[in-house]
Amino acid sequence: MCAYLVNSETAVITPPATVLVVGATGSIGRLVVAEALRQGYKVRALVRDLVKAKKLLPPQSELIECDVTLSAGLAEIVRGVDAIVFTLGAGSVRGESAMVVDYGGVRNVLAARGHLSPRVALMTAIGVTKRVDAQLGVLAGHDWKRRSERLVRVSGCPYTIVRPGWFDCNGADQHRLVLLQGDSRWASDATDGVVSRHQIAEDLVRSLSTVAAEGKTVELVAEQGASTQDFEALFAPTDADIPRELDAVHDRDNMPLADEPTWVRDELASLYQPGLLKHDDAN
Secondary structure, three states: OOOEEEOOOOEEEOOOOEEEEEOOOOOOHHHHHHHHHHOOOEEEEEEOOHHHHHHHOOOOOEEEEOOOOOOOOHHHHHOOOOEEEEOOOOOOOOOHHHHHHHHHHHHHHHHHOOOOOOEEEEEOOOOOOOOEEOOOEEOHHHHHHHHHHHHHHHOOOOEEEEEEOEEOOOOOOEOEEEEEOOOOOOOOOHHHOEEOHHHHHHHHHHHHOOHHHOOEEEEEEEEOEOOOOOHHHHHOOOOOOOOOOOOOOOOOOOOOHHHOOHHHHHHHHHHOOOOOOOOHHHO
């Protein structure tokens, strides 16, 4: 039974809804599983290695072995879930691994859902709109993460996209969560912003039940101050994404859809709900 609570503007889920965690044995995914269980959700954990997962994840979670980079079996896994939290990460800003994992995993799961519209929380990264670095060259991994964001925005699912700062670089007194928009921090080091893995996990899970988080893309960092308790108040001042736009509100327009590979545009077109994709003429 679907656990959505729906009002005229948004859809949120509350415990004991079922949350599918994609990337559940990763450093963030493990914490998302634990946080979701702590909040009272039922957790379905999608894992590549069942033996490894049994050692890493709480026994209360339902473990399902599946390769998210392949579409086989995903439709059955997605059936019956109320929310999906994506914490995928290929661990590289370059190379094909980001295309296969960061983009391909999101594409495959969203395609498998059929006409269902679960609440979605997607983790990407601060600086994701930076495409070229003076030292590293072309940041293909960023582009693939950004393409995964676009898939979520056109899917028709209620969503929150979180772009966390640098993991676990916090000072001992940096507990207060701060949300940014526009992805303007491009230093490619910890000066872009820091946040702990535990804080990321909590924010992702809290976003599922936060009305003010729906339809928004934010950068997440931590600053000096007490731990954030009110997530409605945290998200309320931020702006929602424009429904007919592929990219986040306030993001710079530096990855034109017309320049994208044909197959990427085709996959966007296959997922979007009628009337949502603004740039139909580019397909």
